[in-house]
Amino acid sequence: MAIKLSIERLTEGLYIKLPLQWTDHPFLLNHFKIKDQQQIRLIKNLGIKYVYLIPEKSDTQPLAPETPQDEISEQESRFLEAQAEKLWQEKQGRITRLKNYKRKLQSCEKNFSRSMAQLRSIMGKVKSRPVTAVKEAEMLVEEMVDALLESDNVALHLMNDNKEHEDIYCHSLNVTIMSMMLARSCGMQQEEIKAIALGALFHDMGKLKVPTAILRKTTPLTEPELNYLKLHTKYSEDLANLTTDFPSLAKPILTQHHELLDGSGYPKQLKGDEIDLKAQLVAVVNSYDNLCHPQDPAKARIPYSALSHLFKNRREQYNNDYLALLIRLLGVYPPGSVVQLSNQQLGLVISVNADNLLQPNVLLYDPSVPSNEAPIIELDESNLRIEQAIAPSKLPEKVYTYLNPRIRISYYFEKDD
Structure with a gap:
């Protein structure tokens, strides 16, 4: 069963489903297992506040609420934008x-x-x-x-x-x-x-x-x-x-x-x-x-x-x-x-x-x-x-x-x- 999950609680190993049409995001599929922090950053940049978590397909538990979030440097932000653009072009x-x-x-x-x-x-x-x-x-x-x-x-x-x-x-x-x-x-x-x-x-x-x-x-x-x-x-x-x-x-x-x-x-x-x-x-x-x-x-x-x-x-x-x-x-x-x-x-x-x-x-x-x-x-x-x-x-x-x-x-x- 899918559970609504705040994007602030995302971590590697979670299997999630995006609340978007297939054509409205750069990922190959609407649902997938998060493999790295870069994917989490890209998800957060989609302008959505939540995703759907599918616990039985996940390898780990979500982060606890109120977990401190890492700041993104300007250099990392530019890199993420370039990666997102590359994914969009492929999509x-x-x-x-x-x-x-x-x-x-x-x-x-x-x-x-x-x-x-x-x-x-x-x-x-x-x-x-x-x-x-x-x-x-x-x-x-x-x-x-x-x-x-x-x-x-x-x-x-x-x-x-x-x-x-x-x-x-x-x-x-x-x-x-x-x-x-x-x-x-x-x-x-x-x-x-x-x-x-x-x-x-x-x-x-x-x-x-x-x-x-x-x-x-x-x-x-x-x-x-x-x-x-x-x-x-x-x-x-x-x-x-x-x-x-x-x-x-x-x-x-x-x-x-x-x-x-x-x-x-x-x-x-x-x-x-x-x-x-x-x-x-x-x-x-x-x-x-x-x-x-x-x-x-x-x-x-x-x-x-x-x-x-x-x-x-x-x-x-x-x-x-x-x-x-x-x-x-x-x-x-x-x-x-x-x-x-x-x-x-x-x-x-x-x-x-x-x-x-x-x-x-x-x-x-x-x-x-x-x-x-x-x-x-x-x-x-x-x-x-x-x-x-x-x-x-x-x-x-x-x-x-x-x-x-x-x-x-x-x-x-x-x-x-």
């Missing part, structure tokens, strides 16, 4: 970067929404107008691949997506985006990336012929139901064969994305090199997204857990090179992970730092700041680290509402404008 730089970052996110959201709308339209034409559907899909893929290859520094971002009952579209777009980025990381050529993107986009289109009751069933499927679901790979191939325009390079992805290297997959129990390499790549991504979004939402894994599960328990089944690249793409704490930082503050990972996978960009929970203005910090530029990932279901309601962890985790990549 303004952060605020500018944050505004630019949020502008990029807004652009990313628009591209995501447009691609999702195009995908819904395409899927609606697969059965009745397959030639048109494939041509429109190729145009969508071409646009995305071109944007991907034109950008030097491509970041994967967590997207806002409030649509319900569109699992097949969200899943297909997720798998497409991540598969394209994996293919790019492998140094694949443009035509190969396009084939992977098209195959990933259509890999589950055969589910359009599977009864909705089976697709949305949350209890274990019966053997006949499971067999029906497994037919979606054949149905996808059948739909692709309705037109001669579907690229032959992409077809193995439709039929083999559930085959596993140890031969335990389906439909043909292929092993190792019998499985097309492009299908092996999409299989890794497909498995990750399915772990995050299983048919039974109660069994959904948080992104961190899904990635850990694949790495620790499924390495015999998937191409390890692609699995390692997926971890590099998503980071140790993938976008969508709710995390607790070393200062015990909570946050939501919203994008990956490719140069340091342990230090992604995190949107912070800070009730003193409106949620739509919540600061996003780059952990590699702070003294903070992630201590653990937390299941959103374990968050207090006010924290859950503020961070808005996604029930449906959707990804998209940033395009340079």
